[in-house]
Amino acid sequence: MNQTASKTTSNYAMTATFYMLGAQAMFAIVNFTYDVLTNPWNPMLEGEKLSSSSTVFWQYLIATAFILPLVFKIGLDKLKTRHPMLHEVRALASALGAQVFVFGFASGVPVWQMVGLLLTGPFFVLIGSVLFLGERLTTTRIAMSVIAFIGAFLIVGFGSDSFTAASFLPVMAAMFWSATTLISKFLSREETAETLTLSLVLLISINHAILGVGLLFLAFILPEGTLPATLTGGVDFSFPVGNALWWILLLALITAASQYLLWSAYKLADAAYLQPFDDLKLPINVLLGWILLSQVPTFWFWPGAALIVGASLYIAWREAK
Secondary structure, eight states, X not given: OHHHHHHHHHHHHHHXXXXXXXXXXXXHHHHHHHHHHHOTTOTTTTTOOOOHHHHHHHHHHHHHHHTHXXXXXXXXGGGOOSOHHHHHHHHHHHHHHHHHHHHHHHTTOOHXXXXXXXXXXXXXXXXXXXXXXXXXXXXHHHXXXXXXXXXXXXXXXXXXXXXXXXXXXXXXXXXXXXXXXXXXXXXXXXXXXXXXXXHXXXXXXXXXXXXXXXXXXXXXXXXXXXXXXXXXXXXXXXXXXXXXXXXXXXXXXXXXXXXXXXXXXXXXXXXXXXXXXXXXXXXXXXXXXXXXXXXXXXXXXXXXXXXXXXXXHHXXXXXXX
């Protein structure tokens, strides 16, 4: 009996690993598509550039339509909750993270810097878990967080040509997405993974629409040029046309597929087991950016990334024990 149970668990873990690897490959393609859609110099779009906010709005609206089979598979009855406002705040934080992240691409931050700095997210979660959820503050957590942020400073590249103020945008995105994770951890004490997944899927598109309308309002009342054109230009929510339409459809489809794979992976295996595979997003994205976008990382990227990934893997191993 024990051998059968062990074999079944091993099969689940292997399946979860494949799901996680597939999700990371999908996320890399999503990031490449962001670069195509928001950069006017990219010849693949033939000048039909979208603003970062319009890109994210259409991405998640169409992705929600693609992911409706998952919604019905989980069941609308799973939407019952005692914390509707917390679910809304969680979705808003996730939407803000996406808006800031794509704005980073539109501002010219290379994909290797975007993804490298995004890996600081788990350490914001650790800090937030101590401050807001009452979890233990251990020496290991402090040390690994310090090491990770040293790595982040190396990746940002202070004093080098690769450093701009926009280099901090992926760190801001990591902070917003960490807030989403922290609220999810709190809600998971009494709600199922299905409830958490379904509420986020359905609320995130609504929040992107709210943020888009808010940007339109700010662009209308503030003096011209106050807000960057890469953020507000073309935020009229008119349906994309030409090549931009096909890229948006691809982006939405891959977003839906990546979320399904990620949800399936976490349904089959623990987060501590999957963490090392989540860190594979870094080499996959760097390789894709190198091959397709000719974005070559600086020398200091490599030791910085090694510090962040090493700290993440070590703390995942310690937490698992």
